[in-house]
Amino acid sequence: GGRRTRAASLPGPVRAGADLGLLLIAAVAYWQLDRQSGSGALSGDQAGNLGIDPLLVTAPALALLAGTVLTLRLLPPAAKLAERRAAKGRGLPAALAGWQFSRRPLRGAGPVLLLVLSVAMGMLAIGQSASWNRSQSDQADFGSGAAVRLVGGHGSGPATAGAYSSLAGVRQAAPAYRTDVEVSGGRTAEVLALDTAHADERMLMRSDLADGSPSRLFEAIAPERAPRPGLVLPEGSTRLKLDLRITTVSKPSGDSLYPDPDPPVVTVLLEDRYGLPYRALAGPVPVDGRPVPVSFPVSAAGGLAVTGIEVDGAAPSDYARKQRVSVSDVRVVAGSGAERPVPAPESTRWDAAMTLTEYGEVRPGKPPVRNGASGLPDFTYDTGVDNENNWDPTSGTLRVTAARPKSAVVKAVATDAYLKSTNAKLGDEIDVNLAGNTVRVTLAESVRRLPTTGAAGSAGAPDPVASGGALLLDLKAVTEVLAHRPTATIEATEWWLSTAPGDAPKTAAALRALPDTDPAQVLVRAEAAQRLVDDPLGAGPQSALPAVAVVAA
Template sequence: MKLDLRITTVSPKPSRSAVDPDGNPPVVTVLLEDRYGLPYRFLAGPVPVDGRPVPVSFAVSAAGGLAVTGIEVDDTPPFRQAQKRRVMVSDVRAVTGPGGDHASGAGSSEKRERPVPVSGSVRWDASMALTEHGDSRPGETPVRNGTSGLPDFTYDTGVETEDDWKQTTSTLRITAARPEAAPLKAVATDDYLEKANAKLGDEIDLTLAGNTVRVTLAESVRRLPTTGTAELSGAADPAQYGGALLLDLKAVAEVLARRTTATIEATEWWLSAGPGDAPKVAAALRALPDTDPAQVLVRAEAAQQLVDDPLGAGPQSALPAVAVVAAALAAVGFAVSASGSRRERSAELGVLRALGAPRRQLARMIAAEQGVLIALALLIGLGIGTVLTRAVVPLIVLTGQADRPVPSVLVELPAGQVAALLAGVAALPLVIVATMALRRGDPAVTLRHQGDH
């Protein structure tokens, strides 16, 4: 975007010989705001007080949603005699890069400019501040010129006298008129309500960006992510942790936008990306010239680093081995139990065979009895395993600061993997039962050994 700035001396009219090209011209700063309400400052540089337009350009993008919200003119008042000066903005235009002229249907190798219409409903406010000996005081209120939708004000520069042993500075601040900001509401943790001795609906004063704002406690939660004793620097003392508050960033920015000394910055952003787009988004962010690639954290990359961690890989690789050993021990235990049961009932089965009981019927009876035992064992084991997993895993999963993560650990038991585990555990006992059911015995031998009964 590009615009023209003009600063003209209205009175007293300077003579041509009074113009000092080597003097200190006013320095102009353009105030910007993104779609989240965060303010930005663009130093436009010095603008001579000669009435000639000085073009000012700065990069904006549709994705960022930057908007011009005002300008600041920093100057040194003239010596002994104040002046009336006029500052105005004109000829706002958008500059498209090479190939950006899509309306013509063909790319262009040159930058193109097109005027940006400004609504007449936009209103601007102006204020003047003088700083003397480190103390700031308001100056004369600037006067608006005309009804244009662009800033156009006449202001009094103030004056510097011989009595001032330290240089006096002036700041003209022109900002877009804003509607009344909505009252701030906050979500508080239970710890905060307890330590502050407050309850929902109370109004409290907070210090944000060096300014005091009034906040209403609207809701409460148990914990908030990235907060807690483990997030404190140094040794975390739970007794000193005072809880946390959650406020809407844009709402806070709207409240602070009316205060000239308030500047709030976002130090951390949580971004969401479409399916499969996370690597491309991360690469684009790391390619930015003012971004440290190490500051861009990707959830999938962090998870992969934890998996590849040699200290964590050992316990993780041991878990499947423990499951296999547990299944093998269960199968051996069942085999011993089934073998003992068959030995105890061998006489009974021998009598039934001698009396002419069908072999298939006896096999089905054995399979049914042992199958019920296997099913009960699997169901009981599944229930106990589910309860223990959901109860123990959240207790042993900790953050790098040895604190429980927020949100809490989500424990999921995939049905497919659980079914495969149950099938693996039941495989060997089923084979043993099938072998027992199909085993052929000699009734004469069995009855001969049990003849004393």
């Protein structure tokens, strides 16, 4: 009779085994949840519409309910065990309490359920706090891409090349170029060309945004390392000096009825360690065979190299002339003021091409001839001749550049949205316009999203209607392709700076102190995270959950 009475003290569904069935369902739901990979409670269907993931929402509730019902089943055996232990003791109050608890075990169900509720609310508050803080951190990482990012910057020139890498606290500086391209459906896609070799923070990309690690994506699009072309300046160089000489090799005999054209103007071509091109005006060089000294400042942090010269001049009006242009005595000035020569490696080779602009059209001139086997530029070229009936004077440009290996194929990482909006697939080749230059790109890898990209809607979230996805290219691979085109050029529009832990504020302060730099151009990951944490719309519920847990306790 006593056993039947105690069994009857349990609710009917519990006696029928409903708690065990509920426990089994909760275990299966947790197992499915553990196998599921996703980005939160929101999920998308095949049409791309967002909805609530029922498994993620119901699994925690099922686990809590199963644990509560299981507690009710375990109360009677626990009460019986407590009665036996109390009966063996010598104290009368303990024995009476154990006897009373064993006779009516479900009377203690209320306090036990309140205890379960308070523990559940406490765990919910802890879990919500951890999830919310992680969400703010992930949003800051996605929006920043680096510890410090400078949007825009100073005008490029050899005197300021790579200057951001020498700022206080900077560990690595990676230039980037960003632009928008039109895709189908009136959408706009972002194209980001980033120097992946120096972006050592890997865009702060989460691993679940791609099928592999961000490092693997960077390796997939990075070009193979190759020796730098031209004359690489020694480290710490602050000024470049060289001598230019232009000599007339052959000209018509006798006096000419036409005056000699103005002296040609020479421009020195340089390239920094990131592959970004620069031009330094050397000025006019008289055609008299005398050396003309050239001197201009260069950045000690740029890692510059002399990659060629350009000679622009008007063609004579009587007869074409052969002229010889040569570079000699290349040297640099170090920070201490001492001069040191820049040796020309034996492997350095130079190529030259002549173009003539006549009647407003550009056509190739006679091929220049290399003089000797010197490691410095030395060529003889034909100036061409001007037509006196031409309304626009004929001009010529001699371009001497360091020999380069053939550029590799430019590869890209595309987002899923870009592949969908362009109806493309991995392995396809597409044309991308970068700074007015068309570059053929091969789609090599895909990711779900790319940090720092995505059109923002009214709520600050990516707008799938306006955004056509994004492409990630390697900037060095792009500059290698453009270096083979005489008129192509590209400049960095952003700088991604990685810092040592705790040095980001120091770097940001140094950037904002630079002239012609708007503080709004400097984006700091730590500051973005703090703004998200201080957002009152999120901080309010975040503070309410611990209070509810305390009240429940």
